[in-house]
Amino acid sequence: MSRRTPLMLHIVAGDSRPIHHQIVDGVRRLVASGALPLGAALPSVRGLAQQLTINPNTVARAYAELTAEGWLDARAGLGLFVAAPRQRLADAERTRRLDDAVQRFAGDVIGLDYSAQDILSRAASALEAVLPHPEPARKSA
Known part of the structure; x- marks a missing residue:
């Protein structure tokens, strides 16, 4: 039996996003950053529900969404990897989701009284922390 990778997810009760969206976003972030490597086994629905002290149906919904989007593979009798x-998404859908996310982000930060440069700098830093970094090309001798 393969070893399950614990998910270091933080569920915030005051977050405007439903709990299953927080799980989906957290797993996406862990996969994109490499913290959850290719082939890593995820906790069972029941195991993650107990860890987060939430309803197993909420975890099952999040896992189903991640599987449908291609982030996870379900292997019969073995679990999720x-x-x-x-x-994972068609180009048009990717564009639509990016546009929606940018509009939500702009709406959330517009009233915070920061300059556009400060906002962009912080957004860039947050993305750098979660996006994979390609290895620099090496020059041959």
């Missing part, structure tokens, strides 16, 4: 990277 991080899927190999692939184009």
